[in-house]
Amino acid sequence: MQGARDMTEETVLALNAGSSSIKFALFRRGDPPCELARGALRRLGQPGTTLSVRREGENRPGVTPVPPHADPVGFLLGWLRANLALDDIVAIGHRVVSGGPEHSVPEWLSPALLEDLRRYAFFAPDHMPAAIALIERLLADLNLPQIVCFDTAFHAALPTEARLLPIPRRFAAQGIHRYGYHGLSYAYLMDRFRRQAGPEAAGGRIILAHLGSGSSLAAVSGGRSRDTTMSFTPNSGIPMGTRSGDIDPGIVEYLVAREGLAATEVHRLLAGQSGLLGLSETTADMADLLALAKKDERAAEAVAVYCYEIRKCIGAYAAALGGIDTLIFSGGIGENAPEIRARICSGLGFLGIEIDHRRNTAGEERISPEAGRVGVHVFRTDEEVMIARAMFDMLQESRAAEGRRE
CATH class of the missing domain: 3.30.420.40 (ATPase, nucleotide binding domain)
Structure with missing residues (x-):
């Protein structure tokens, strides 16, 4: 070639x-x-x-x-x-x-x-x-x-109990199941952690939190994705910048029957006008919300809901994994908002999750105490380098195939 x-x-x-x-x-x-x-x-x-x-x-x-x-x-x-x-x-x-x-x-x-x-x-x-x-x-x-x-590749082998959705099984045959997203980011974080901490640590019980305008978490053990918050589409899971995340299906029925919204209008409302923006009624930007929170109750509540839902999810994934050894934050919010990381981890001491506030404020890669039972890390993700690696591998495979044909 x-x-x-x-x-x-x-x-x-x-x-x-x-x-x-x-x-x-x-x-x-x-x-x-x-x-x-x-x-x-x-x-x-x-x-x-x-x-x-x-x-x-x-x-x-x-x-x-x-x-x-x-x-x-x-x-x-x-x-x-x-x-x-x-x-x-x-x-x-x-x-x-x-x-x-x-x-x-x-x-x-x-x-x-x-x-x-x-x-x-x-x-x-x-x-x-x-x-x-x-x-x-x-x-x-x-x-x-x-x-x-x-972006779905990282989650391609989800266990059946995580992949299947509790709707009539005929829809699963049509491809309606949990796919999971942010896969390139998660693959990078796992590779980065493996190179830094070694294969044994990377094979442990890990929760990955990609937090940004789009936010999701993944539960990983043995190096494989076991569950993830995003499901059939990237609009599901925890609240995000403008996306609602998971909601009661009855709300959709209400919006259609009582508000007269068409399907496309429901999508625009739940994917583009909800989440942090909908709760605050001002902005989806976390830095702006943190600045407004001292004087705007709506902004404070938007931040509180976001942190609460993520904290709940970490607890649920620790249960699914049988414990937690490592928590890794990434994404625009996860990498750049120490206050959000601290608020998410607050109250998770029963899982062994502790934050060293000096390290967290300084933005160090490890923000938990050295002697902490759970390692808490902050890694800057890199989806582009994962794309490059895939390209180099495929170019090499293509060249090898051409050589065999010759």
């Missing part, structure tokens, strides 16, 4: 498309992959779109405004071509939230796979359209192989 190109010089582009941003990173082959640049297009579809990029050896990203009438993706590709040798890239990889019931492991993009992604977009209607649009755009603009990595 790559001709005479030196494998050690292979460069890949990892893309992570959201509804209002596209994160990207370039990597050269290595173990771990060598990051050459990382950045993001932000505020897509809004005034003030920017391209921020931090290149290898730089401490801070440079920020470039995207002209108001420019095509942001075209602007990004032009910048990459001019500044980072886009022609040296051998493959492009994408984070895609869901591949439905048929796809979970990384795959080469094909017309059949792209059609399936369109067909299963309803699994994550707030995430999938942007990823599909980016894939289609790159198909039109670049003659490069593309690889799709699914």
Whole structure:
């Protein structure tokens, strides 16, 4: 596939498309992959779109405004071509939230796979359209192989009791069951913990908390996902920035029968107007809520509900695992809000979870006492490097297959 190109010089582009941003990173082959640049297009579809990029050896990203009438993706590709040798890239990889019931492991993009992604977009209607649009755009603009990595892969082997939903079984045959999401983040956290603490610790009873605009938790033992809060769609589980998480199904009936809302309107309300935003009636941003909480009761209650639901979930997952050895926080809130971490862990001393407040406030990687029974850690997640690893593995497999055919 790559001709005479030196494998050690292979460069890949990892893309992570959201509804209002596209994160990207370039990597050269290595173990771990060598990051050459990382950045993001932000505020897509809004005034003030920017391209921020931090290149290898730089401490801070440079920020470039995207002209108001420019095509942001075209602007990004032009910048990459001019500044980072886009022609040296051998493959492009994408984070895609869901591949439905048929796809979970990384795959080469094909017309059949792209059609399936369109067909299963309803699994994550707030995430999938942007990823599909980016894939289609790159198909039109670049003659490069593309690889799709699914956020459900980490949870593909959930135990039956966690996977099945308590609805008529005929729906399970249609693919309606717990899929789980944030899988690339969880895979990275487990790999990071394994490299740091060793395989024995990584095989223990671990609860992972990816807390951000979208939030979820996962219970892991023996290195495998045993349960996770997100279920059929990424809108389920604990409360999030604008998503309600799990609610009484009777509320949906009420909204339809008494409020006269159509299905799409119910979705917009529960996925885009609920969670922290709905409770506070002001903002979904946790930093803003913490600042408002001292004078705004609604903001204080939104923070309290969020922490309470996560604390409940940790207790439930400790029961499911038969105890807990390690708790790992990640995601935008989990990584950057020491007050939230402390409030979540408050009252969990009966499980052996304790916080060293100096370490927590300082943002150290281990925020529990050294002698604590449960190790509590904060890791900055990296979904893009997991995409890169998948790409390098698949490129190597493809080259080996070509060699066997010759």
